[in-house]
Amino acid sequence: MKIGLVRHFRVKNAVPEKTWVNPAELHKWLEDYDLSDIEVGRTDLQNIKWQKCYSSDLSRAEKTAEAIFEGEIIKTDKLREIKAYPFLQRNIKLPYLLWAVFIRLAWMISHPSQKDSITLVKERINLFLDEVLAEKNDNVLIVSHGALMIFMRKELLKRGYKGPRINHPQNGKLYIFEK
Incomplete structure (x- = not known):
């Protein structure tokens, strides 16, 4: 059984228009990012017959899955x-890149401002992988997001799969894990 992980294609509005933003502007940009269109690219599926495809239900992942997979996509x-x-x-302005670093750090230390804790994310990934692997399909393609792919990789390795290191997943690149 092969598991293929693909990060969604590049988002068109990947950065805010202004470099310095306050919390309200940052929140608005994060919401807009979730609705942004993608730059459709190419993904080498390595001539593997993928029996099933799962995708995040966010539009950037859905559109990526539709572009690379022919068949039913389970969102x-x-x-x-x-x-x-x-x-x-507080109404202070910081460079959006600094906000991104601070937000990820806040998430990693389980700061109360971050509603999805590491524990909840890991549980969500484990439940998803339990369902997928229980079906015993031959080859499964999963289109998702960078941070989740890093956690999925760790979980797949724990479950006996072998696959590449993923430090910063590239948009549209296929990462294959095999047992």
């Missing part, structure tokens, strides 16, 4: 990106 919220929330509500 699920279990593959959604880890939602980011501004950790400060």
Whole structure:
């Protein structure tokens, strides 16, 4: 059984228009990012016959899955990106890249501003993989988001799969895990 992980294609509005943003502007941009269109690219599926395809139900992942897979795509919220929330509500402006770093750090230390804890994300991934692997399909393609792919990789390795290292998943690239 092969599991293929693919990060969605590049998002068209990948960065805010302004470099310096306050929490409200950041929140608005994060919402817009979730609705942004993608730059359709190419994914080498390595001539593997993928029997099933699962996708995050966020549009950027759905559109990527539709572009690379012919057949039914099973969309699920279990593959959604880890939602980011501004950790400060004071009206201060910071560079959006600094916000991104602070938000990820806040998430990693389980700051109360971040509603999806590491524990909840890991549980969500484990439940999803339990369902997929229980079906014993031959080859399964999963289109999701960067951070989730890193956690899925760790879980697949724990379950005896072999596959490549994923430090920063590339948009549209296939990462194959085999048992």
